[in-house]
Amino acid sequence: xxxxxxxxxxxxxxxxxxxxxxxxxxxxxxxxxxxxxxxxxxxxxxxxxxxxxxxxxxxxxxxxxxxxxxxxxxxxxxxxxxxxxxxxxxxxxxxxxxxxxxxxxxxxxxx
Amino acid sequence: xxxxxxxxxxxxxxxxxxxxxxxxxxxxxxxxxxxxxxxxxxxxxxxxxxxxxxxxxxxxxxxxxxxxxxxxxxxxxxxxxxxxxxxxxxxxxxxxxxxxxxxxxxxxxxx
DNA sequence: TTGACATATTCCGATATGGGAATATAATAA
DNA sequence: TTATTATATTCCCATATCGGAATATGTCAA
Numbered sequence: 001x002x003x004x005x006x007x008x009x010x011x012x013x014x015x016x017x018x019x020x021x022x023x024x025x026x027x028x029x030x031x032x033x034x035x036x037x038x039x040x041x042x043x044x045x046x047x048x049x050x051x052x053x054x055x056x057x058x059x060x061x062x063x064x065x066x067x068x069x070x071x072x073x074x075x076x077x078x079x080x081x082x083x084x085x086x087x088x089x090x091x092x093x094x095x096x097x098x099x100x101x102x103x104x105x106x107x108x109x110x111x
Numbered sequence: 112x113x114x115x116x117x118x119x120x121x122x123x124x125x126x127x128x129x130x131x132x133x134x135x136x137x138x139x140x141x142x143x144x145x146x147x148x149x150x151x152x153x154x155x156x157x158x159x160x161x162x163x164x165x166x167x168x169x170x171x172x173x174x175x176x177x178x179x180x181x182x183x184x185x186x187x188x189x190x191x192x193x194x195x196x197x198x199x200x201x202x203x204x205x206x207x208x209x210x211x212x213x214x215x216x217x218x219x220x221x222x
Numbered sequence: 223t224t225g226a227c228a229t230a231t232t233c234c235g236a237t238a239t240g241g242g243a244a245t246a247t248a249a250t251a252a
Numbered sequence: 253t254t255a256t257t258a259t260a261t262t263c264c265c266a267t268a269t270c271g272g273a274a275t276a277t278g279t280c281a282a
Contacts, residue, residue, distance in 0.1 A: 002237035003114065003269035004127055015126040016115055016240080020195065028202060033259055046241070048260055067249045067258045075202035082200055084131065085193045091139060091186035113267035114239040127270085144229055157271070159230055178228045178279045 007056040010077050011084075014059070018042075019050050023059065023073055030063070030072040118167040121188050122195075125170070129153075133161050134170065134184055141174070141183040 006012045014020055025031070025039045037047050051071055054060045059077045063070045117123045124130055136142070136150045144162065148155050162182055165171045170188045174181040 001270060002235095003117075003239080005238065006114075006240095009128075011128075011131075012126045015123045017120075017122075018240090020122075023199075034257095043242085044259070045243085045261085049240080052260080064249095069259065073199070073202070075199040078196050078199045079203060081192065082196045085189050085196065088134075088184070088186040088189045089193055091184070092190060112240065113265090114269075116268065117270095129270090145227095154272080155229070156231085156273085160270085163230080180229065 006053050010057055013053055013057040022050050026073045030070045032068040117164050124164055124168040130161050137184045141181045143179040
């Protein structure tokens with residue numbers, strides 16, 4: 001085995017920043033590929049590829065209308081992510097003090 | 112470029128299921144590597160490697176105590192994930208009807 | 223110093239990625 | 253039919269991944 005495939009689950013699909021952008025561009029609307037292309041300013045094949053991954057994991061639905069394909073977010077599929085991360089929310093303030101130190105450590109090492 | 116590195120941000124670090132398990136095992140406690148090893152039943156090098164990634168992205172802090180290293184979740188670093196996914200929550204019920212269809216489609220194709 | 227314990231690192235292989243460029247497919251219009 | 257529009261797919265490459273096994277590093281104790 002190598003790294004978990006991007007199509008393995010929503011966590012992996014959404015790890016790619018551009019895929020998040022696609023979902024954001026869609027929002028609650030149903031858009032054609034070209035509309036997304038214009039909105040994001042990317043090349044069409046790139047948009048189609050990312051939509052392909054999102055579709056495989058079920059994060060978007062596809063509907064054919066003439067020569068267009070209309071895509072829409074299936075928000076429910078993001079639920080597992082929300083549910084996994086939500087329980088940590090209550091501890092944000094508690095770990096706040098140590099955060100600064102540790103982040104500074106990390107930045108030092110990156111230089 | 113290839114795939115976004117796992118150490119690029121919390122999204123990528125957490126995409127790996129085992130890394131999520133490590134964070135879950137830690138919870139709000141501070142644990143040594145060996146305690147995590149016992150809790151998860153994995154081999155020690157595997158735990159150390161995953162902790163290494165988590166540490167690089169700042170999802171855990173490390174504290175040396177004698178020959179032990181104590182790890183703790185830095186929950187605040189999960190905030191970006193929570194904040195990205197939370198806005199979609201309100202649309203779960205709305206897309207519910209279409210979800211079943213689409214998921215069945217996906218499962219068909221996987222066979 | 224030597225040994226034992228706790229943890230990290232290195233080397234390996236198989237695998238999949240994302241981007242770019244080019245091209246294929248599909249549907250409509252003329 | 254042919255041309256055009258809309259979208260998907262293929263081929264290529266450089267890169268990192270995860271896991272396993274083995275080994276290195278670091279720290280304490282006798």
